[in-house]
Amino acid sequence: MNIHRFCGSPDHAISRRGFLGTAAAAIGTAAFADMTGLDILANSVLAGEMKKQQKRVILLWLAGGASQLETWDPKPGAATGGPFRSIQTAVSGVRISELMPKMADRMKHKLAIRSLNTKNGDHGGAAMLMMRGRRDEANVKFPDLGAVIAKEMGRADSQVPDYVTFYTQTEGRSMAPGSSGFLGSRYAPMELTTNNQPDNIKRLDGINELDHQQRADLRDLLSKQFAQGRTSAPLGSHNEAYQRVRGLMASDKLFDVSQETDKMRDQYGRTQFGEQTLIARRLIEAGVPFVRVGRAWWDSHGQNFETHQEMVPELDHVMAALVDDLKDRGLLEHTMIITLAEFGRTPSINPSLGRDHFASAWSCSLTGASIKPGAYGKSDATGNKVVEGEVDAAKLFATIYSALGINPHKNYYLGARPVPLVEPGTEPIKEVLA
Amino acid sequence: MANPEKLKVAKEVSHKAIAFAMARVAESMRVYLGCSDFKVYEADLAAMKVEPKELYGHESYVTGVALAGKTLVSGGYDGKLTWYDTDAKKIIRSETAHAKWIRRVVASPDGKVVASVADDMACRLWDAATGKQLHELRGHGEKTPNGFGSMLYAATFSPDGKHIATADKVAKIKVWEVTSGKPVAEMEAPIMYTWDQVQRLHSIGGIRSLAFSPDGKTLAVGGTGKIGNIDHLEAKARIELFDWSTQKRQIEYVSDKSQGLVNALRFTPDGSFLLAAGGANEGFLLVLDRDAKKTLRQEKITAHIHDMTIDEKGETIVMSGHNKVVVEEMKG
Numbered sequence: 001m002n003i004h005r006f007c008g009s010p011d012h013a014i015s016r017r018g019f020l021g022t023a024a025a026a027i028g029t030a031a032f033a034d035m036t037g038l039d040i041l042a043n044s045v046l047a048g049e050m051k052k053q054q055k056r057v058i059l060l061w062l063a064g065g066a067s068q069l070e071t072w073d074p075k076p077g078a079a080t081g082g083p084f085r086s087i088q089t090a091v092s093g094v095r096i097s098e099l100m101p102k103m104a105d106r107m108k109h110k111l112a113i114r115s116l117n118t119k120n121g122d123h124g125g126a127a128m129l130m131m132r133g134r135r136d137e138a139n140v141k142f143p144d145l146g147a148v149i150a151k152e153m154g155r156a157d158s159q160v161p162d163y164v165t166f167y168t169q170t171e172g173r174s175m176a177p178g179s180s181g182f183l184g185s186r187y188a189p190m191e192l193t194t195n196n197q198p199d200n201i202k203r204l205d206g207i208n209e210l211d212h213q214q215r216a217d218l219r220d221l222l223s224k225q226f227a228q229g230r231t232s233a234p235l236g237s238h239n240e241a242y243q244r245v246r247g248l249m250a251s252d253k254l255f256d257v258s259q260e261t262d263k264m265r266d267q268y269g270r271t272q273f274g275e276q277t278l279i280a281r282r283l284i285e286a287g288v289p290f291v292r293v294g295r296a297w298w299d300s301h302g303q304n305f306e307t308h309q310e311m312v313p314e315l316d317h318v319m320a321a322l323v324d325d326l327k328d329r330g331l332l333e334h335t336m337i338i339t340l341a342e343f344g345r346t347p348s349i350n351p352s353l354g355r356d357h358f359a360s361a362w363s364c365s366l367t368g369a370s371i372k373p374g375a376y377g378k379s380d381a382t383g384n385k386v387v388e389g390e391v392d393a394a395k396l397f398a399t400i401y402s403a404l405g406i407n408p409h410k411n412y413y414l415g416a417r418p419v420p421l422v423e424p425g426t427e428p429i430k431e432v433l434a
Numbered sequence: 435m436a437n438p439e440k441l442k443v444a445k446e447v448s449h450k451a452i453a454f455a456m457a458r459v460a461e462s463m464r465v466y467l468g469c470s471d472f473k474v475y476e477a478d479l480a481a482m483k484v485e486p487k488e489l490y491g492h493e494s495y496v497t498g499v500a501l502a503g504k505t506l507v508s509g510g511y512d513g514k515l516t517w518y519d520t521d522a523k524k525i526i527r528s529e530t531a532h533a534k535w536i537r538r539v540v541a542s543p544d545g546k547v548v549a550s551v552a553d554d555m556a557c558r559l560w561d562a563a564t565g566k567q568l569h570e571l572r573g574h575g576e577k578t579p580n581g582f583g584s585m586l587y588a589a590t591f592s593p594d595g596k597h598i599a600t601a602d603k604v605a606k607i608k609v610w611e612v613t614s615g616k617p618v619a620e621m622e623a624p625i626m627y628t629w630d631q632v633q634r635l636h637s638i639g640g641i642r643s644l645a646f647s648p649d650g651k652t653l654a655v656g657g658t659g660k661i662g663n664i665d666h667l668e669a670k671a672r673i674e675l676f677d678w679s680t681q682k683r684q685i686e687y688v689s690d691k692s693q694g695l696v697n698a699l700r701f702t703p704d705g706s707f708l709l710a711a712g713g714a715n716e717g718f719l720l721v722l723d724r725d726a727k728k729t730l731r732q733e734k735i736t737a738h739i740h741d742m743t744i745d746e747k748g749e750t751i752v753m754s755g756h757n758k759v760v761v762e763e764m765k766g
Binding site: 079168313314351353 | 450451452470471472493494495511512535553581582583585632633634635636637638664665666667668694713714715716717737738756
């Protein structure tokens with residue numbers, strides 16, 4: 001059994017599965033059945049323990065490649081700087097684009113990494129790299145961040161999905177699919193592409209809840225009778241599959257944003273991105289370890305400044321709402337918010353007033369989960385190259401895993417072959433880990 | 435006498451910055467340029483070796499310059515208007531005029547009124563002599579139909595100075611009476627605004643240029659057509675002409691060669707031809723025959739063009755754009 005020391009305190013160095021097994025047994029299935037009602041975090045010993053132990057991740061995937069110069073790494077006054085000014089943040093000496101005043105106020109919770117050099121400026125290849133932290137090998141498809149978090153943080157007895165991804169726009173969706181790689185379909189994402197609620201998990205109209213429960217009870221009774229004296233992995237898996245389906249069917253309310261108050265919905269904003277991010281918060285609060293909200297499409301080859309003038313304020317607003325909401329619920333230190341894309345954008349401004357693909361010196365942000373706030377790494381005065389603290393995809397992923405309490409050097413096994421979570425020899429950015 | 439058949443490049447001047455806006459001194463080739471390096475320059479394009487001279491700076495892109503007599507008024511994305519005495523060569527005043535980016539600054543034909551339009555969706559009219567605000571014209575929506583901030587891109591005075599037209603990102607056009615500040619007409623050119631709900635969830639386009647015909651009856655509107663892939667400015671350049679008094683669209687011109695935004699529109703002084711300049715990754719100059727309702731010339735320009743002036747004879751066209759100033763002539 002793997003031991004995960006989530007908060008670093010020896011007092012809390014207990015086994016996740018061990019803890020959950022005990023807790024689940026103590027509370028019984030009734031509590032888990034009601035998990036989707038979000039009551040689990042309201043008032044219980046379990047809620048407290050979950051807050052202490054369980055880390056969650058919300059990935060805001062800025063598909064197409066948002067500009068670092070119009071977000072986390074402005075260069076005002078440089079020939080490459082564009083028209084936007086920089087503003088002082090709540091962290092002394094750290095300035096970000098004027099398009100993000102709300103993030104500037106909340107910078108004490110946020111780390112901007114300004115020194116990504118990921119060397120891939122092609123949408124498809126770069127998206128896979130930044131979703132997985134490494135390139136696939138000829139015969140090995142690596143799991144992406146969501147799948148790894150689902151495996152590491154998910155629970156065998158969970159009745160909510162382990163990995164949910166929203167990507168409603170069509171552009172770039174096929175280039176950045178959620179993928180569980182060699183971990184298999186157990187850790188594949190629930191993908192929502194057409195609306196904010198999963199299709200096909202609703203109970204049939206012709207069956208009421210009592211009918212549905214009684215059918216499940218009957219199936220359970222027959223299964224137990226059949227299982228007496230028998231032990232086999234397929235049998236256990238069969239029963240687990242039924243429990244998960246039942247759990248997923250009960251979780252439809254988690255995806256229903258109308259369950260939130262008008263005030264909360266207004267806080268996030270009634271945009272698609274705002275509503276999906278609010279649902280992401282509902283999901284992680286109910287125990288879903290990883291949610292990606294894809295916000296396409298930032299690929300501003302033409303009219304870069306108009307595009308960012310339109311899109312960055314929305315990002316700023318939604319991120320601020322999420323940070324405040326998680327903080328109010330006491331979940332910010334247990335939840336990591338990542339803003340990431342496949343790459344950034346060129347410092348040079350093309351004749352269409354656009355910026356093109358650029359992977360040599362770009363930025364991302366990490367918030368919460370005990371990440372030290374501020375800025376890490378540095379690009380040069382024009383933003384063309386990294387001059388301090390270069391970070392590649394592997395190092396970024398090692399940092400994320402470490403912050404979440406996952407040993408980045410742990411091995412998965414493909415047959416007898418050990419496969420480390422990140423490229424061998426990669427160390428996390430120790431300076432940003434609490 | 436303007437002769438589009440004789441259209442040719444007379445001069446190209448490289449410049450270290452993008453020249454977004456230009457004002458020409460009457461009866462001369464002396465121009466003022468508003469640029470992406472936050473500076474305002476003066477250049478004599480008649481000189482053998484053109485060397486733009488830096489005059490003063492803003493705190494962001496300078497996107498509007500207008501001459502009101504001897505006073506140069508510049509506006510930028512810093513929201514400031516700077517008033518500069520071109521004789522004394524000194525700044526008269528520099529004040530915050532708008533809460534958001536100033537997109538254009540224009541002067542009335544008699545030089546008595548200056549107008550600025552900005553993304554706070556206000557057009558402000560200023561007394562050119564005193565800098566005092568005369569009117570604030572409001573009526574363009576602050577949000578797009580999809581809830582994002584709109585932008586107010588274009589403004590132009592009518593030849594008699596009695597009206598001013600303004601146009602925005604969602605392709606709404608308003609005509610206002612200058613003395614009262616009241617709106618008198620409203621039109622739209624919705625094809626010029628593209629909102630992509632399905633693929634990319636943002637927008638592009640908008641009306642970028644306006645021009646009244648010399649008789650004041652026709653209002654020309656420039657932008658681009660519906661864009662399929664809004665990552666790029668890939669639609670054909672588009673111009674629509676309105677009889678603004680009846681608010682009816684008269685003519686639509688769609689270039690079959692030139693792609694991108696029409697950033698500048700100018701009628702020749704006799705009203706025979708309409709010039710349209712702009713670009714995407716490269717620039718273009720279109721010459722349209724208004725009476726024949728056809729495009730006479732579609733010239734490729736070596737820079738995306740952001741602004742344009744035409745001389746008093748209608749023969750010399752000066753265009754400013756991406757790291758370049760281009761002079762073309764069409765002398766009969």
